[in-house]
Amino acid sequence: MRLLFLAVLRPHTGNAVTAQRVRAHLEAAGHVCVLKDAFDFESPSEIANLILAENCEAALALHLYRGGRLLQGHRIPFGIIFGGTDVNEDANQKEKNTVMRRVLEEARFAVAFTESMKEMAQAQWPHAKGKIYVQSQGIATTPNAAFNWNTFLQRSEINQSADNLHVFLLICGLRQVKDPLYLVGAFSEWHQEEPSVYLVIVGPEVDPVFTREVKAKVKRASGVRLIGEMPQGDLHAVVKNCFAVVNSSVSEGMSAAILEAMDLEVPVLARNIPGNAAVVKHEVTGLLFSTPQVLNYSILVFIKYRGP
Template sequence: MRLLLLAALRAGTGNGTTARRIQDHLQTAGHMCILKDTSDYESPLAVADLISSKNFEAALGIHIYKAGRLLQGSGIPFGIIFGGTDINEDAKCDKKSQVMGTILDEARFAVSFTEAMKETAASYWPRTRSKIHVQSQGIVTAHNPSFNWKKLLQSSGILQDNNCSYLFLLICGLRRVKDPLYLVDAFSDWHRKETAVHLIIIGPAVDPVFAEEVKEKVKRADGVHLLPEIPQEDLHAVVKNCFAVVNSSSSEGMSAAVLEAMDLKVPVLARNIPGNAAVITHKTTGLLYSSPQEFIQLSKTLISDPSLQREIVTRAKEYVTKHHSWDHERKAYQNMVLKLQ
């Protein structure tokens, strides 16, 4: 089939990574799958013109509201993949929720990353429950063994004289929903008492205005550092050599950064929100915190208890291997897309 895959592809979001992975799954099955950015199309009519001009036979959209509304009335069958914004934010707006329900009625199938997300969706749009499939994100990690991560951190003033700092890594595009400033004050206070701890925020400026706010805050915060986006394999090399990966988002669908850290056997401390709690069992596969103060407390516990570190990373790796198989995800999408024939 000639398939259109429609997603928001801006830098610093998980959508692009997810979309390219699904594109690869479908192309491996012999389909021609063309990836397009939702921001390039202002209306369903523009997408209908694209479909007509390129002879697409079916489509997939990532995010019900962002992509699905552009596929409404397109004349070709389509499926929808939920994003965290769909359930955590857009569904709470009555006007958007009504539109989303109509889109789900028209879709051949929908994909949710977690059972919890499916149940929440079914509570908003009960008549669509039977067409919602649960398929976790598949994870594959690869790091660049030749990447000089120490040089990167030294040139940024983070590591000096090869000291053995405890590096906490927060990976996110700089936008408000990721809330990268949530821990900054508490962490800075901690660093002033224990200079070996450092928080590194790394990622692109998705929201330029907010990114400036982050830069100004970090300049005044001891022990907190801001680095620009680097290639994924280099980033994974940094992950493997940090003490822990941090998530501070106020809303998540399913964080690829969290899953990748678990796969790389690095401890994760994540904000206790539904999207994170769906993949992390507290003190088993990671640590969940509900305030900056609790984050500091749990971090100190993790530093002082190497056996807890080993236990968490071992169980997290087992969890990711079992529940986030790339091969299983590939087969699932290759089977689901047959519903669009």
């Protein structure tokens, strides 16, 4: 089958990574997947022309609002994959919620990555209960074998021996929902007490205004570094070499960074929000924290028992 797949494809973001994974699964199953960036289109009429031009027989959208709204009114069947933004943010806006309800009325099926996401979607749109299913993400990590950890440390302006460092990695696009500033003050204080502890924030500059705020605060914080996006293989290598991966998001659907860290057998420290709690089992597959102070204790435990 020839499928049109709409997703937000901003480079080096979780959405883009997820879209590529879904496409790989579809193509492995024998389908032809025409992947397009939903932000390149403004109306369903543009999608109608694309469907004709690409001779698509069915369609799929990642995000009920961002992609799904563009699939309304066409003759081909379509399904949607919920994103965290759908149930955590867009559902709270009346106009968007109405559009999303109408999309679900037309969709043949809807996929949530976790049971908690499914429950939230069913509570918002009870008429769609019978068509919402759960399917976890498939993860395949491929660290770049040629990656040099010391080069990464130099790029991060960390001038210490790699043998004694405790580098915590926060992977996120610079936008408010990821809340990268939540832990900056705490890590800066911890670095002053324990100079081997660093927080490195890695990700693209998604929100220009917020990015300026992040850069200004990080510049004043000791022990905190900020670098731009990285190729996926290099990023996986960074994760493999770091002490632990941190997530401080206000909301998540299913964090690709957390799943990749788990696949690479790297410890995970995640903010205790529904999307993270659906993936991380506290003190079993990672640690959940509700405040920077709780994370402070977790770091001390990690350093004491895991060692350099």
